[in-house]
Amino acid sequence: MQLYLNDQLVDLSDDSPIALTFQINNLAEVKNQQGNTSNQFKLPLTQRNRQILGYPDDIAFTACLPYSRYDAKIVQDGLEIIPYGYAELNSVDDNMASLTVLSGNVDFFDAIDGSIYDMGDSTTTQGAAKPWAPYDHTWTLNNVVNSQNKTEGWIWPVVDYGNLKFEENKPSEINVKKLRPGFFLKTAVGLIARNAGFTASGSLLNDELFNKLIVQFANDDFEHGTDQQTLRDYNSISVSNSQAHTAGRNLGYAGTFPLNRVNGYPLHANTAPNNPFDAGTNRYRALQRCSVSVSFTFSLFVNSRDKPAKGGGIEIRLKTINPKTGEHSQVTNVMAVLTDKAVDGEGQYTEELRDQKLTAEMELLEGQVIFIEYDVKNSSRTIVTIYTGATLSVISKTKNMLYGQQVQCERIFPDINQKDLLKDTLQRFGIICQTDAEKRVVNFASFRDILNNIPQARDWTYKCVNQGKNISFKLGSYAQVNYLKHKEDEAITPKTFGQAQINIDDKTLPTTATLFESQFAPSFNRPFLLGSIAQIKKVDAANDDDSYSISTQPRLLVDQKLNLLSNNKTVTFIDDDGHRQVLNDTLSVPYFYKPDGQYNLCWADMPGNGSSNISGLKSIYYPELEHILKQTKKVVRWFMLTPRDILELDLLIPIYLQQDSAYYYINKIDSWRKGQPTKVELVKLG
Known part of the structure; x- marks a missing residue:
């Protein structure tokens, strides 16, 4: 027998032979998939082996190789018994190194041992190739409507999260902001295999039910992927005044606060044409729908001829302009006026007020404007100077998804390991997994396939x-x-x-x-057009808003296509921006189990229509x-x-x-x- 590590032939010991164990699924433990492995054998630490292994016996000189895996190949009588395996160094004892060789399913399952969310983080091994990027899409009315007839990738099916209204014999109208996406399981399984360097095959891929399964959004928060969350979002900016601004007695008492210097990192240093700040008007304009944290910090000096009780000082207001109506409105304000600590200088009351701050959390529409307005109080007898460095910061919150933003589809899934999602799938369909490491193919076969063989x-x-x-x-x-x-x-x-x-x-x-x-919980149904749809109740009817306040477990549903045309029905999709789109052909109305359904995702047999x-x-x-x-x-x-x-x-x-x-x-x-x-x-x- 010959052993190659990292394509180099190693010296073997006659006293510690290599014995190989082969297995794919132990029927004594069908929860888990097994793989091929060797015994723990020993290699003599010859000079050649020491070099190949990275000098593991030399504490001062040990390279990084012992901390990684060695590509392994085992050849017997000229036949590559293990063509593509890997070896792990377990320990070094005197002049011997203990190793184990693994292959088959072990190779595949180790390659997918990472969170689904890690696949959306390009700084990780799992996400370096950005495997989910081809499925990124924008949450828009058109995308929701056009996805209804999709059979792979992402889809926005009609599922009730507790806020979907439906009345029999009345026109059906659905606000797309109340929907959430799903993702076809078959696409995810293929993507996970490809990202690990394998191709999926076998009878599972031809199973009708498997091809209709949708992992439906059921998380507590609809979030962006990790890469998106860590971006210096272009909606963020920090601007300040490069010189002091004085207003009040004989100088003008109100207006838009002048900001003319764009600050750099950690807030975004935007440049035209993507700059959301217009220095000519001192206004910020949102480049897309976004959720932002706004703050205005400033220090000032107040000089008034009246006592503090007269209220000499300044009011700072955060104002906004609606892009649809042009309406101006005030978001919040802060007062900075003389206090009882003001210095009395023979009829001149002065005080320096440091680190004043105005803050607000806002959800902005595309094109919505915000700006800072000031109004000097008791202006005929008061002068206010706002020092250099007064700063308006607009920080876009990139964590949670908003309508009109791009969806990263890995966040449709629950926060679980790729391996756990695949194991759940294999268990659901009674699948035995066999990996061909040489061809890089994973065969998902059933118990029935074995009998058929x-x-x-x-x-x-x-x-x-x-x-x-x-x-x-x-x-x-x-x-x-x-x-x-x-x-x-x-x-x-x-x-x-x-x-x-x-x-x-x-x-x-x-x-x-x-x-x-x-990994997934069942879902009940509620009445809907021509039948019923799945309900994942996340909105509490006792609350006044549509916030998702109810925590739910992950959900898996069967995609069902409702033929509106043959039933002479239509559904109107709308959004909050006044857009409408009528659908009259195919509507996706998934379910977990229902008596009139073609499929049943329960483990048990369930009642159908009739007997x-x-x-x-x-x-x-x-x-x-x-x-x-x-x-x-x-x-x-x-x-x-x-x-x-x-x-x-x-x-x-x-x-x-x-x-x-x-x-x-x-x-x-x-x-x-x-x-x-x-x-x-x-x-x-x-």
């Missing part, structure tokens, strides 16, 4: 060596009752809604266990596993496997043994070495 089964009868066999009638940590659950949500009662169970008639097992718990049930996920995707578990036969035998057998190994294809007249799923090939009998765990099929 029986005609291609490989006959290992004569590879079996007569070293006895072990038969057990239990498989893993199953119980008598094994629950398949959805995530609990306070709005969904009973808590057991939609869950199912796999029963095993074996009194020696524990009473109950949870086999799966999905029949709609099959649930357990009935559709788990009958094969259920049959195996109810009549479990795990057989351990010993086989003499050649390097060619290992090279051509496909764990999705069963084997056949004449001595048992049975077909088996290969659960695990344990510690294979050339020329040595290898223990193999088998699970009887049928």
Whole structure:
């Protein structure tokens, strides 16, 4: 056997051989996917090995290699048994280094071990290629309407968040600001695989239900992606006066405060044509709809001929102009007037007022203007000087999404790991994952695929060596009752809604266990045009506004296309800007389960219209596993496997043994070495 690390042949030790274990999915633990791994073996620290490993035994000279993974390749008799794996250095003991080689599913799942949100952060490994960027889009009336017939990527389906009004026999009108986007699960799975350098394949991709699933927005806040949040947004600016401004007695008492110097970082130093500040008018104009924090800080000197009780000083106002109507209005104000600390200079009362501040939180429309206005009080007897450095700061809040802004689609999803989203998908559809590291392809195959491969089964009868066999009638940590659950949500009662169970008639097992718990909660429905739509209630009807005050768990829905044309119906979409668009062809009205639905996302079978049930996920995707578990036969035998057998190994294809007249799923090939009998765990099929 030969081992290459980072394409360099290493020196092996005869006293510590490499043994390889092959596995894709242990039926004793179907919650998780397994991969190929070696034993922990030892390499002699020859000069060659020390150089390849990065001198791990030299504390003063150790390079960075021991802290990373080594590309690994294992060759036996000229055959690349492990063409694309990686090795991890575990420890160094005297003159030996302990390593482990991993490959197969391990390579793939390690590559997707990061948050979905990290994929929207270009400073991370997961987000460096900006995989979600092609799906960025603007939250507009046109995009919402045009997305109704989409079958991949992003979509804005009609889902009620607690503020969608509908009355039978009245025209249907939907404000797009009350909708939130969804994202097709199939697109996300393909994107995650591609970003890790793999291509997805297998029967899962052809499953009708899988192709209709939408991960629907259900987060507490609708946020921008990390890159967008960390931008120095061009709506932000800081401007100040470069010279003192004096007003009052004989100098003019009111007007727009002059600001003529644009400040630099940390606030944005804009330049034309994208500069939101017009020095000619001393006004800020929003370049797009945005949410901003506004502040005006200043220090001043007040000189009045009257006592402080007369109110000598200045009023500073934050004013705005509506871009639609041209109406001027005051947002807030602050008074800076003489106090009892004013100095009495024989009829002249003076006082310096430091660090005065006016603040406001605003949501601005595109083109909306804000400016600072001043008004000297008791102006006929008062002079006010505002010092140099008075500063107007407008800081755009880039965290939360506003209508008219660009959506980063990774934020439609819950804040979970990519691996957790994929595992949830595999569990939902009873999928076994097998990775071809050489071709960089991940095969998402079902239990049913394995049974369908029986005609291609490989006959290992004569590879079996007569070293006895072990038969057990239990498989893993199953119980008598094994629950398949959805995530609990306070709005969904009973808590057991939609869950199912796999029963095993074996009194020696524990009473109950949870086999799966999905990342997603069920959703109920509410009446809508020609039927019903899903409801994810986030708006509290007791409140006066449409704010999302109710926390909900993640949601997964089945896309349903409602044909408005054939039903002679229309739906009008509107926004707050007075735009309207009538839709008369296709409307997306997704659901989780409903009696008249074609599909059912519950684990359990649920009532349909009439006397029949709609099959649930357990009935559709788990009958094969259920049959195996109810009549479990795990057989351990010993086989003499050649390097060619290992090279051509496909764990999705069963084997056949004449001595048992049975077909088996290969659960695990344990510690294979050339020329040595290898223990193999088998699970009887049928």
